Amino acid sequence: MYSEIGKSWQKVFHEKAGDISARAVLLRKGPTIERLEKPSRLDRARMLGYKAKEGVVVVRIRVSRGGMRRKRPTSGRRPKHLGVLRMKSDEPVQGVAERRVGEKYPNLKLLGSYILWQDGKHSWYECILIDPLNPSISKDYNYRRTLGLN
Secondary structure (H helix, E strand, O other), X not given: OHHHHHHHHHHHHHHOOOOHHHHHHHHXXXXXXXXXXXXXXXXXXXXXXXXXXXXXXXXXXXXXXXXXXXXXXXXXXXXXXXXXXXXXXXXXXXXXXXXXXXXXXXXXEEEEEEEEEEOOOEEEEEEEEEOOOOHHHHOXXXXXXXXXXX
């Protein structure tokens, strides 16, 4: 069943099919970081360790795409040595999304993230987080092994 869900998402991504344009409008109008009831892409979430149980949290985050911006220096120098244009980040956009979610929810541990959608200006990711202090998580063997609590 999960492979069929994955195939339908690939079709949506490549053909821009279905209600994805309406969903993209809602993503653009929504907040930067939003906690969700359930994941949008169940197949990817299950691969990362999502289970529909207490203590497992899904968060959607929006990250800007493109190069970095740096303020132009006021003192005189050659344009080539200003160091303003063609600035790139050493960290991938998905890593930025995971770091920001970790800063927003410091008590939760990140299991992983996957891309949800991207347009010319932003990328949206869904991050799967778990609460290590929740009894249902601390009793689960697979999560204990992931967190190294054995």
